[in-house]
Amino acid sequence: MKALTWHGKGDIRCESVPDPTIVDATDAIIKVTACAICGSDLHLYDGVIPSMKSGDVLGHETMGEVVEVGAATKNLKVGDRVVVPFTISCGECFFCKRGFFSGCERSNPNKDMASKLWGSSPAGLFGYSHLLGGYAGGQAEYLRVPFADVGPIKVPDHLSDEQVLFLSDIFPTGYMAADFCNIQQGDTIAIWGCGPVGQMAIRSAFLLGAERVIAIDTVPERLALAQAAGALTLDFHEEDIYDRIMQLTHGRGADACIDAVGTEPDTTASADSVLDRVKVALFMGTDRPHVLRQAIHCCRNFGTVSIVGVYGGFLDKVPMGSAINRGLTFRMAQTPVQHYLPTLLERIEKGEIDPSFVITHRATLEEGPELYKTFRDKHDGCIKVVMRP
Incomplete structure (x- = not known):
């Protein structure tokens, strides 16, 4: 599949990487229909976030269609249209049960690394360094979603991708x-x-x-x-x-x-x-x-x-x-996205807000590397980039 990958400060590439596969029974695979470049991605672009590795797939604002589910995934089925929170959360640990999903104790496989820097580890994040789990991100054609019964929220067909995509991060944040x-x-x-x-x-x-x-x-x-x-x-x-x-x-x-x-x-x-x-x-x-x-x-x-x-x-x-x-x-906080999703989806459905107002640039993945630079440098009136793989 095609994906945007990190190769060092200022070096983002669109290249072919292996398709994701089901690893755990609670996983799902989605075909990405829309993804975005986030302001916090620019910290990766500028090389200020540690523990990135060459070839890491970027992106944590993602939505799409479920194309495969693990044997233990119960809440999703193939064909569901979902938005994926940037925070990866198990739903069962001390923090998840209290609604503090971004503090999940189980979703960062590299929690010892994070604990050395911060005292304790937060949740794993998509596409945001090995300090936060080393998970492949969603600026790609497909995305593996761990703990798929806890994160993704189903969205109704009458709302466009652009209206709901930002439930993944910037609207809840x-x-x-x-x-x-x-x-x-x-x-x-x-x-x-x-x-x-x-x-x-x-x-x-x-x-x-x-x-x-x-x-x-x-x-x-x-x-x-x-x-x-x-x-x-x-x-x-x-x-x-x-x-x-x-x-x-x-x-x-x-x-x-x-x-x-x-x-x-x-x-x-x-x-x-x-x-x-x-x-x-x-x-x-x-x-x-x-x-x-x-x-x-x-x-x-x-x-x-x-x-x-x-x-x-x-x-x-x-x-x-x-x-x-x-x-x-x-x-x-890093946003406990799942805590806010029901309320914010309801506000969108009621017409109280249409988050798509912020989009200034629409593009393909192939155009992504150049748009990282455009966004970072605030050129061409760029406020928000949405890509369709």
């Missing part, structure tokens, strides 16, 4: 970011990053009752899409974000702040972001937390900082003194 904010009537939510997850967080914040959303970015197309959703937009190249948020909130700060950027912010944003970049280049640091620092300072006393941008290791100069003395709450 953006929704979770807003959900973590415990939004109350009249709240102002500030969101750093107007990429795909940030766009979903903007709309989710309004769905959950926010009165005002402040969206922060510098890319014109992203800011325009945020404005179209009703957000007040700030360009961090044009104004001081802290001063402006304080002005807009009469000196109090935002009720909650969402970091939808993570470890690779724009290095021209500020002096500290430049210094972070230098430290990473010299192996003196692992991550660049400029956005997190700013979100902490812009959050009101006893507010919430919600973190869904990807960080991998250890963060420098995070102002914990500010957070502790002002009573901030931190909420963060």
Whole structure:
């Protein structure tokens, strides 16, 4: 089959790889009908996520048609149309039973490796390094889905692939970011990053009752899409974000702040972001937390900082003194997608949101390697790429 594979920093290829097969009785194989390039895939493209191997198949936003099931798979049958969560979860362990599917204790075969870095291992993920299981991803013609009775959700025929594909990751992640904010009537939510997850967080914040959303970015197309959703937009190249948020909130700060950027912010944003970049280049640091620092300072006393941008290791100069003395709450996670799927599918069916609004580029797998670069460099107005194998 054809698939997008990783061969080092900036080197993504479309090439032939072996077709997946049933390995465990709880597996399913799907024929991929749509897949996407995620913002977190760019961390792989940029070579900042460890334990990738040459030839690894990428992709964790995937949907398709079931073409084969293992003998113990009960909830799916051949012909079912499904969306596959990026988190691989067993459904039976301590965390899965409590709805914390992204903390699954059984789905990462390399959990000892992850535990050395993080203390304990999260769930395995599709197409996202051997640290998180070494699973082949879904930017391919076919995908093997472990624990198939737990992950994939069946989708109705009257909804298009593009309407439901993002249930795999960015819609639940953006929704979770807003959900973590415990939004109350009249709240102002500030969101750093107007990429795909940030766009979903903007709309989710309004769905959950926010009165005002402040969206922060510098890319014109992203800011325009945020404005179209009703957000007040700030360009961090044009104004001081802290001063402006304080002005807009009469000196109090935002009720909650969402970091939808993570470890690779724009290095021209500020002096500290430049210094972070230098430290990473010299192996003196692992991550660049400029956005997190700013979100902490812009959050009101006893507010919430919600973190869904990807960080991998250890963060420098995070102002914990500010957070502790002002009573901030931190909420963060890899999204337990399965927890949110029923609610979000219902919202799509009711017409409350159509996640396809974020798509700017439609392509084939063969066009995928070039579109990784286009997406990373924010060229051609690229916000979200969907591919059809």
